[in-house]
Amino acid sequence: MPQLELDPQKVYHMPKSICIEKIDNQYLIISPDTANWILAENENQLEVYKELSSGKCVIDVIQNQPQEKINDVIHILTELEAKKFENEYINYPQEHGMYVYLTNRCNQRCAHCYMYAGEEKEQELSTLEIKNLLFEFATCGGKVVTFTGGEATLRADFSEIVYSAKKNGLTVGVLSNGILWSQEFVEKNKEYIDEVQISIDGYDQQSYRAVRGTDSFDITLDAVERLLNAGIRVTIAITPLMGTLIGNESKYISFANKLIEKYKDKEFFVKFNTELLDGRTIKPTDEENMQYKKSIKDIKTACMSNSDEEGFALDHRNNTVFNNCGYGGITVASNGDVFFCNLVSQCVKQANIRQNSFAEINELSKRARELSNINNLMPCNSCSLKYLCGGGCRVKYFKTLVSTQVSVSKSSKIVRTISCTKEYKENVLRLMVKANQYFYL
Ligand SMILES: C[S@@+](CC[C@H](N)C(=O)[O-])C[C@H]1O[C@@H](n2cnc3c(N)ncnc32)[C@H](O)[C@@H]1O
Ligand code: SF4
Numbered sequence: 001m002p003q004l005e006l007d008p009q010k011v012y013h014m015p016k017s018i019c020i021e022k023i024d025n026q027y028l029i030i031s032p033d034t035a036n037w038i039l040a041e042n043e044n045q046l047e048v049y050k051e052l053s054s055g056k057c058v059i060d061v062i063q064n065q066p067q068e069k070i071n072d073v074i075h076i077l078t079e080l081e082a083k084k085f086e087n088e089y090i091n092y093p094q095e096h097g098m099y100v101y102l103t104n105r106c107n108q109r110c111a112h113c114y115m116y117a118g119e120e121k122e123q124e125l126s127t128l129e130i131k132n133l134l135f136e137f138a139t140c141g142g143k144v145v146t147f148t149g150g151e152a153t154l155r156a157d158f159s160e161i162v163y164s165a166k167k168n169g170l171t172v173g174v175l176s177n178g179i180l181w182s183q184e185f186v187e188k189n190k191e192y193i194d195e196v197q198i199s200i201d202g203y204d205q206q207s208y209r210a211v212r213g214t215d216s217f218d219i220t221l222d223a224v225e226r227l228l229n230a231g232i233r234v235t236i237a238i239t240p241l242m243g244t245l246i247g248n249e250s251k252y253i254s255f256a257n258k259l260i261e262k263y264k265d266k267e268f269f270v271k272f273n274t275e276l277l278d279g280r281t282i283k284p285t286d287e288e289n290m291q292y293k294k295s296i297k298d299i300k301t302a303c304m305s306n307s308d309e310e311g312f313a314l315d316h317r318n319n320t321v322f323n324n325c326g327y328g329g330i331t332v333a334s335n336g337d338v339f340f341c342n343l344v345s346q347c348v349k350q351a352n353i354r355q356n357s358f359a360e361i362n363e364l365s366k367r368a369r370e371l372s373n374i375n376n377l378m379p380c381n382s383c384s385l386k387y388l389c390g391g392g393c394r395v396k397y398f399k400t401l402v403s404t405q406v407s408v409s410k411s412s413k414i415v416r417t418i419s420c421t422k423e424y425k426e427n428v429l430r431l432m433v434k435a436n437q438y439f440y441l
């Protein structure tokens with residue numbers, strides 16, 4: 001813990017609204033409106049907090065405590081200062097991203113593919129249409145574009161598209177299966193791409209083949225190396241099938257850890273997908289996904305990669321408020337259809353870039369954000385964790401929202417279609433307890 005220097009006469013002005021949640025014999029003192037919290041590890045610390053909230057100055061509270069409990073006062077004071085608990089300002093995460101599915105064409109036929117990618121769709125967007133889209137997006141304040149598919153790199157005009165995105169000042173990300181990134185292809189595009197996510201769903205050739213159907217395991221690993229050497233940030237995305245995951249957790253752990261160690265001096269990250277969606281040959285049940293999630297959690301805990309709690313702490317630094325899951329951000333399918341989530345197969349089409357102007361689409365997107373804002377969702381709007389949890393995936397838990405055309409929706413409150421559970425809420429509270437340590441680093 002850091003050295004604490006405080007004015008003994010200081011009187012704390014705590015946030016107006018406070019909720020106290022007990023979890024595993026500890027107390028989270030939460031300021032719901034500023035997405036901030038402090039941790040009282042025992043009842044005496046909670047009492048100290050209450051005394052400090054009552055208008056007493058620091059020295060009076062200290063003098064009120066027996067000598068053997070002075071550490072409880074120091075703990076609470078340290079928490080209050082490290083978390084800047086009194087501050088009432090709030091920050092919002094950046095919301096200026098767009099997803100573009102460049103094509104439905106693919107050089108793989110993955111067993112799990114939720115896009116059922118393979119063949120080109122009818123009337124996929126032309127180079128000019130995509131360039132115009134990027135220009136309009138940037139003109140309206142867009143900052144980040146992610147190209148995906150199908151396999152985006154299969155487009156003959158891929159280089160022209162990433163060049164255009166960069167020229168418009170956008171941060172450029174690409175989701176790819178990694179097969180086409182020869183040295184020549186990397187060299188040609190490296191100036192215009194900030195980050196590439198490469199999917200490697202197995203820990204060796206055989207387990208990779210089980211998901212992706214081809215023997216490209218080594219090819220994708222070579223692509224990772226080439227991209228990193230070219231100065232591009234790389235994340236590998238790992239989405240095992242149930243059958244390749246259960247019982248093979250230790251193999252995934254050692255695969256991920258070897259790569260993390262190998263590329264520790266580069267901008268390299270490993271991301272394990274925590275849930276399987278319905279796809280080409282899979283339709284996971286809720287129970288299967290729960291088992292999947294548990295296995296992935298064990299893997300993540302054992303990996304050297306950033307833990308969930310470290311990510312949670314980073315996400316909520318400086319009173320960052322999560323009032324949405326990202327719903328409302330613009331996603332454009334390969335035929336120009338517009339959706340407000342990248343899980344396009346599970347949301348209603350909202351517009352098409354050939355029929356609607358970008359200004360219209362942008363307005364609809366803003367409206368979708370308002371509708372899906374946590375303050376419009378019941379019962380999340382009255383939950384003490386609302387800005388910390390964000391309310392979860394709108395596609396999964398608010399089905400009426402994602403099946404509603406924004407242009408005709410009324411402004412009434414939207415009710416969760418699947419209730420939040422006590423276990424879920426407790427898990428968020430435990431995450432907050434574990435994340436606490438990262439505020440002192
Ligand atoms: C649809 S792919 C498109 C980009 C590229 N072709 C690739 O494979 O990375 C984007 C990501 O979605 C993941 N994905 C595909 N089907 C999925 C499913 N049913 N559930 C969860 N993730 C899935 C892939 O593994 C990949 O990491
Ligand atoms: S997951 Fe990616 S590589 Fe696999 S079939 Fe789908 S789009 Fe193609």
Ligand code: SF4
Nearest residue numbers: 380383386389391420
């Ligand atoms: S999902 Fe549950 S924990 Fe999260 S805001 Fe909604 S009610 Fe609260």
